[in-house]
Amino acid sequence: MTNMDFYNIAKKATRGTMFFTIASLALSLVQCTSKHQVTTSVAANNPDKGLKDYYKNYFPIGVAVSMASLHGSDSALIVKEFNSVTPENDMKMGPIHPSENVYNWKNADAIVDFAVSHQIRIRGHNLCWHNQEAAWMFKGPNGEPVTKELLLQRLKDHIFAVAGRYKGKIYAWDVVNEAVDDSDDTTQVYRKSNWYKICNGPDFIDSAFKYAHQADPNAKLYYNDYNSEHPVKREKIYKLLKKLIDDHAPIDGVGMQAHWKLNDPSPEELRKALDEVTSLGLKVQFTEMDITIRLPKPPPALGTMPAPTPVPDSGYTAQAEARQIAQYKMAFDIIRQYRKYITNVTFWNVSDRSSWLDGRGGGLLGGAAAGVNTPRVIRKAYPLLFDENRQRKKAYWAVVNF
Ligand code: G3I
Numbered sequence: 001m002t003n004m005d006f007y008n009i010a011k012k013a014t015r016g017t018m019f020f021t022i023a024s025l026a027l028s029l030v031q032c033t034s035k036h037q038v039t040t041s042v043a044a045n046n047p048d049k050g051l052k053d054y055y056k057n058y059f060p061i062g063v064a065v066s067m068a069s070l071h072g073s074d075s076a077l078i079v080k081e082f083n084s085v086t087p088e089n090d091m092k093m094g095p096i097h098p099s100e101n102v103y104n105w106k107n108a109d110a111i112v113d114f115a116v117s118h119q120i121r122i123r124g125h126n127l128c129w130h131n132q133e134a135a136w137m138f139k140g141p142n143g144e145p146v147t148k149e150l151l152l153q154r155l156k157d158h159i160f161a162v163a164g165r166y167k168g169k170i171y172a173w174d175v176v177n178e179a180v181d182d183s184d185d186t187t188q189v190y191r192k193s194n195w196y197k198i199c200n201g202p203d204f205i206d207s208a209f210k211y212a213h214q215a216d217p218n219a220k221l222y223y224n225d226y227n228s229e230h231p232v233k234r235e236k237i238y239k240l241l242k243k244l245i246d247d248h249a250p251i252d253g254v255g256m257q258a259h260w261k262l263n264d265p266s267p268e269e270l271r272k273a274l275d276e277v278t279s280l281g282l283k284v285q286f287t288e289m290d291i292t293i294r295l296p297k298p299p300p301a302l303g304t305m306p307a308p309t310p311v312p313d314s315g316y317t318a319q320a321e322a323r324q325i326a327q328y329k330m331a332f333d334i335i336r337q338y339r340k341y342i343t344n345v346t347f348w349n350v351s352d353r354s355s356w357l358d359g360r361g362g363g364l365l366g367g368a369a370a371g372v373n374t375p376r377v378i379r380k381a382y383p384l385l386f387d388e389n390r391q392r393k394k395a396y397w398a399v400v401n402f
Pocket of ligand 1: 288
């Protein structure tokens with residue numbers, strides 16, 4: 001008998017206020033107890049349930065992986081909690097195709113084999129980017145700058161080789177990554193990358209999608225970018241997407257990377273970004289989610305400035321934890337409401353033990369954005385749902401208890 005049955009019977013059985021009051025009090029106690037029990041049982045009595053199980057009626061939950069993730073405790077956590085993986089670096093143009101006739105398949109194959117053997121879906125990342133690019137592609141046969149025609153031919157050969165190799169195994173590709181300008185100049189839609197400059201405009205983006213579709217007609221093709229909720233960049237991404245659609249490029253959706261902060265994005269910005277891209281008929285994947293507790297401090301002016309004195313890491317304080325829990329809860333409450341448009345939510349790295357944000361190869365700002373020679377002041381970001389011991393943080397429960 002459901003609580004509502006009990007309530008209806010109680011209401012019909014008598015018109016007496018006393019009984020009705022007692023009945024409704026009893027009902028609220030039953031509801032409260034059963035709700036509490038349900039919540040508790042969901043939280044504590046299902047040690048085998050992982051993120052993917054809590055969200056099995058919503059969308060896949062993924063994670064970015066490296067070769068190091070495939071062994072030991074990380075791999076056990078991946079298999080338990082996730083049903084999608086993205087190679088963090090091993091399928092990027094430079095790592096996988098370091099020179100014209102050399103492909104490094106080993107790591108990418110290992111990640112694909114791991115995923116296939118555990119029935120985990122795979123997102124490919126990425127087929128065209130201005131960072132970690134294959135530098136050789138931009139040099140002509142005699143070292144002169146490459147022509148647009150030769151560069152696009154090389155891009156086609158690269159995409160045919162990589163997307164072709166994993167045809168039928170990789171279900172979604174980040175075809176082009178971060179091609180939109182980051183400045184507040186609303187007249188500058190596109191990043192002036194080598195791709196843009198040599199192709200004299202953005203049609204390399206259309207070409208990349210065309211080649212990816214030819215290489216694997218069944219793969220879902222995404223444009224991927226960060227800060228997609230910031231109003232200026234949101235409008236630039238919208239213009240890029242609208243142009244691709246108007247050009248009849250074979251695009252399926254947009255990847256919102258979701259490298260977020262404790263106060264960014266706001267719920268309003270997140271909703272606005274989702275409303276805009278879904279109004280184009282596109283699907284959405286959150287492709288690189290993490291929520292840093294750190295508000296990056298800009299590195300000091302270079303030149304005569306003294307090396308920065310290390311800022312002590314304030315650590316994962318109770319206040320930072322509370323704000324991170326609230327931001328993760330806000331985000332997932334909204335994301336679940338857009339479930340019919342959202343086809344994947346992927347976290348960038350497995351746990352706080354090894355986040356790209358913690359100065360791996362980077363400096364003041366952490367991450368790879370800074371050069372390896374930048375003075376390193378490691379202030380941990382604690383950005384994920386699993387702590388440095390791979391244990392579920394309170395934010396995990398804020399995401400799964402709904
Ligand atoms: O593999 C080399 C190693 O041989 C060398 O000794 C070492 C020292 O320089 O560098 C290693 O390569 C590093 C690579 O990560 C693998 O660890 C690069 O320097 C480093 O720049 C690179 O950083 C990656 C960054 O992208 C730049 O490509 C991060 O791990 C990765 O998390 C990050 O991911 C990007 C997404 O692809 C796109 N969206 C933004 C996101 C964060 O920047």
